[in-house]
Amino acid sequence: YFIKGIIYFQNNRHLWFLLYLFIYFIVIHFVFRNTKKIAIIIPVTILCYLTYILKIPYFSSPCFYFIFFIIGYGFNLLEKNIVLKNRYIIFLFLVYCLLSIINIVYLSAFTALLGILILLQLTKKINIKNPKLLKISEFLTEYSMGIYLFHPMIIYIIGKIVYGYDINKYIIFLTLILVSFAISVLFTFIIKKLKISFIIGEEN
Numbered sequence: 001y002f003i004k005g006i007i008y009f010q011n012n013r014h015l016w017f018l019l020y021l022f023i024y025f026i027v028i029h030f031v032f033r034n035t036k037k038i039a040i041i042i043p044v045t046i047l048c049y050l051t052y053i054l055k056i057p058y059f060s061s062p063c064f065y066f067i068f069f070i071i072g073y074g075f076n077l078l079e080k081n082i083v084l085k086n087r088y089i090i091f092l093f094l095v096y097c098l099l100s101i102i103n104i105v106y107l108s109a110f111t112a113l114l115g116i117l118i119l120l121q122l123t124k125k126i127n128i129k130n131p132k133l134l135k136i137s138e139f140l141t142e143y144s145m146g147i148y149l150f151h152p153m154i155i156y157i158i159g160k161i162v163y164g165y166d167i168n169k170y171i172i173f174l175t176l177i178l179v180s181f182a183i184s185v186l187f188t189f190i191i192k193k194l195k196i197s198f199i200i201g202e203e204n
Contacts, residue, residue: 014148020062041073041074045070047063048064049063052109064109068116071113084121093118099111143185143188145202150183151181151184158179158180
């Protein structure tokens with residue numbers, strides 16, 4: 001399993017995200033090597049989307065996720081210029097809800113990007129200078145990688161334990177969120193205190 005699943009990335013579970021992210025950074029470097037013009041994002045996004053809906057072997061899935069990466073790159077370039085009024089955010093939210101209910105497969109990427117745009121706009125409405133909000137932001141920044149790495153394994157273990165029991169699905173869902181979050185934070189905290197953060201890809 002170690003050779004096939006980890007070395008050759010054939011069964012790397014949720015760690016696929018890190019592999020894709022690494023590759024995307026390399027691609028972005030070459031695509032935007034001589035320019036940072038936002039205009040190039042549009043044709044690249046269209047090309048990736050066509051590759052996805054045409055189900056081109058080996059390229060369909062990576063191109064689908066690359067859409068989010070490159071548009072996120074565009075959001076970062078235009079972050080200060082994208083400021084929407086509350087009524088527009090509400091309108092976009094209603095459109096997002098409608099698309100989520102309709103659930104058209106080929107619009108799933110657009111629906112997800114719309115949700116991301118709404119979240120970005122909401123964060124602009126929050127006063128990050130508020131001490132409590134700032135602490136929450138710093139906490140999530142510090143522990144996000146550990147939470148990402150550990151939570152699927154914890155969810156799997158809890159799922160195996162409760163499997164077969166007649167428990168309300170909403171209670172299980174809430175329990176999985178809270179327990180996996182808490183234990184992931186605890187593991188990350190211990191790793192940081194032991195100064196072995198390199199095992200989760202961070203500097204000590």
